[in-house]
Amino acid sequence: MLIIAGYITVPPEDRDQAVATFADLVRRAREAPGCLDVAITADSVDPGRINNVERWRSWEDVDAWRAQARAPEVTILTDHVRMYDASNERSPF
Template sequence: MALIIAGKVYVDPSERDRFVAGHQDLVEQARRYPGCLDLSISPDPTEPGRVNIFEHWESQEALDAWRAIAPAPSGSVAIADDHVRKHEISRSGHPFG
């Protein structure tokens, strides 16, 4: 069963760009990893301290295998609050029809 992990985290607005940049290597490696369909960690365009998280995995097994070897982010930025959830996908289709 495919998975989506999505949501938002909040960091100090002055640290947001450093937080995102610190995950760049992780994002690049994950996108090349077998079973990763997409992954993005990006600054929100309207909320200064918000970072949007999106991951799409073929399966829980692929995600678990990635997490076992995933590099740690460079730098350390404290997360003030998070609203990230894992969703198990039972069905997918075109969103506009």
């Protein structure tokens, strides 16, 4: 499994519109082969931060999705999103 997680920063006055702009992308990604989950959300504390969490079955699934995703254009000030290989899964509770 691959986990893509982190956040981007955008101008605070643009954040809510940027999150709304990603809604269609999130809906389509969740239906894509190999997608286990995707969430792109406004941060509850920082008005310029957008959190991103994705789980994919494989790199091939991510690559196939990105080839046809048509991500919207937003002004990104900084990017703190990283991809991780996960070899083990269990509930943290």
